[in-house]
Amino acid sequence: PVVVTATRTNITPDNSTSDVTLFTHEDVKQTPALMVDDALRQVPGFNTFRRSSSMVTAPADDPEAQGVTLRGVGPGGASRALVLLDGVPVNDAFGGWIYWDEIPLTSIDRVEVVEGGGSDLWGNQAVGGVINVISKQPKSNNLQTQASYGNRNTTQDALSGDYLWGPIKLSLEGNVFNSDGWNIVKSGFRGPLDGSASSIHELFNERAEYSPGNGISTFLRGSFYNENRDLGTPFRSASASRGFIDGGGSYDDNAGDVFNTSVYAHLSTYDQKFSSVNPARTIETPTQIQKVPSTDVGGFLTWTRTFFEHHTIAAGGDFRLIDGESDDSFFNIAGTAIDDRRKSSGKQQFYGAYIEDLFRPIEQLEIDLSVRGDVFTNFDGKIVDTPSSGPASTQTFTDRVRTATSPRLGIRYDPWKWLTLRAGLYEAYRAPTLAELYRQSSVENLVLIPNPRLSPEYLQGGEIGAVLRAVPGLTLGWTGYWDYLHNPINNVVTAVNPITGNDAARTRENLGRARIRGYQIDAEYDFNWLNWYQWSQYHPKLSLTANYLRSEATLTSSPPDPTLVGRRLALVPWDTFSLGLRYSDSLLGEAWIQEQYQGKQWEDSDNHDLQPSYWATNLTLSRSLPHFSNASWLDASTAYLKIQNMFNKQYIIDLGGGIPK
Secondary structure (H helix, E strand, C coil), X not given: CCCHHHCCCCCCCCCCCCEEEEECHHHHHHCXXXXXXXXXXXCCCCEECCCCCCCCCCCCCCHHHHCEECCCCCCCCCCCCEXXXXXXXXXXXCCCCCCHHHXXXXXXXXXXXXXXXXXXXXXXXXXXXXXEEEECCCCCCEEEEEEEEECCCEEEEEEEEEEEECCEEEEEEEEXXXXXXXXXXXXXXXCCCCCCEEEEEEEEEEEEEEEEECCEEEEEEEEEEEEEEECCCCCCEEEEEEEEEEXXXXXXXXXXXXXXXXXXXXXXXXXXXXEEECCCCCCEEEEEEEEEEEEEEEEEEEEEEEECCCXXXXXXXXXXEEEEEEEEEEECCCCCCEEEEEEEEEEEEEEEEEEEEEEEEECCEEEEEEEEEEEEEEEEEEEEEEECCCCCEEEECCCEEEEEEEEEEEEEEEEECCEEEEEEEEEEEECCCHHHHHCCEEECCEEEECCCCCCCEEEEEEEEEEXXXXXXXXXXXXXXXEEEEECCEEEEEEEECCCCCCEEEEEEEECCEEEEEEEEEEEEEEHHHHCHHHHCCCCCEXXXXXXXXEEEEEEEECCCCHHHCCCECCCXXXXXXXXXXXXXXXXXXXXXXXXXXXXXXXXXXXXXCEECCEEEEEEEEEEECCCCCCCCCCCCCEEEEEECCCCCCCCCCCCHHHCCC
């Protein structure tokens, strides 16, 4: 399949020099997950900061729980992978985290996941790779509805419609999710204060396209997303509102030149209440109220042309401007009154340009050479502290301008039709977010402290791979990678509770250098080549897929704390494995069963708190319903039975503050 994310252009060969996983339209329809992040957990190397689903994150984990990474490049509250919606960044501008719920599965056509450094084309935050969510495009006049109900009073309802009128295409979508949630604190540690962490999310999308001909196409889209969460105790809660607008167009002069452009803006507000709870879980003490408003504006322009038959040249530039702050009110020790107010704010600017040459001298060989330059600035950083007693103080930080150069060389060679060989070298970077620089938060009794002196992270690495199709029906792939992450930002333990020995504070620090290496094995076997189904009039189909990733992410240099050298990066599972079996026929419908394994991982930088491995089983059954003769307006309908974590497996997602969740 053509994967535009790997080249940032619509003119691409059928195969890529990059390591690409395609979550297809059929995968989107059949996944038992309700949220995108849960669906993508079957992609090898996909990992979030916490193992928790975005449906209901752990108490006080807030959006940092959904920072995402790929292939062992240790996750953090800020993502180390860039997430796009039709090529537009959706990583929160202030914190780098992802609001997965604002991208409903009902609106997705497919997801392209490109692993390995992706800054050569996409710039900041693509240090571990790129996840590009491709939206459905209107093809006919239609109205679609979806209604679902699950345990814990979980509902998801969606209504969408497309209308085509000559050169005009209109799309509207509404989506509402609601769940009573569950008590995430592990049994045996719960107390009278602990209740269910419930949530409700609402989304409205609209898109208008105008294609008058002559190679011109324009669009305008917007969305509004709102969520409210109860975080498991009487005081703790969180809410977020996000507005998004995006407009642009494309031009194909039919002489070889193709232009694409877009301008977008996000307006976000995040609110959360923090507290501490006594060991018996009977008394809750408010500690902090936080409000995080932020705004970002960005845009891009790309150009593509084929030269001398064998060269496809792509070039472009983009920018993103960010303005955000964290407004915090801190309670006194008793939690009875506010005794300090703090406003931490800053701005960032990113400007970048790239050029890429896709050289295909013969059909069997492709060479992809690209390079990008970026200039990014942190400025107007300051913290204003206003205690209830005593004078106010203001701490300002020096403006900093930095640059990054991100080259990549990729080669793909097909010596025979049944064998594909790939190799790549790359560099990538990620700048610290405003949240890492200035935002303070907490998990239970553990305080997470920002660091205004943080430096960017830089990744250097390479990969080799092969795809073998020598056996009929079997596709077998292998990829090995070796990366070095310089100045990785991690949470370092800086205070310990003298009584319990639990971590009391962790501070964000640059840790020197980490080595990230491993390999991935992908296999798919399609039984249909055997023609075993010919005996049946119902045309049964059967296929089996398996994916395994082994990752070793180890700190090899740590000037701030040499005792961490040799320790594994926190929250990187040692092994992940997924197995999927699909069956379909025209009589019974479709069945998809998945088995997923998440290996053990350390939660903290000093490798003290271990999160054990777990297995989870998911199942989807679906069948098209018969067309009712008295309902001529009804074109087609499908019924689904979806089960996540079929055997109710419980697993640890967080040990912060000594309270397992």
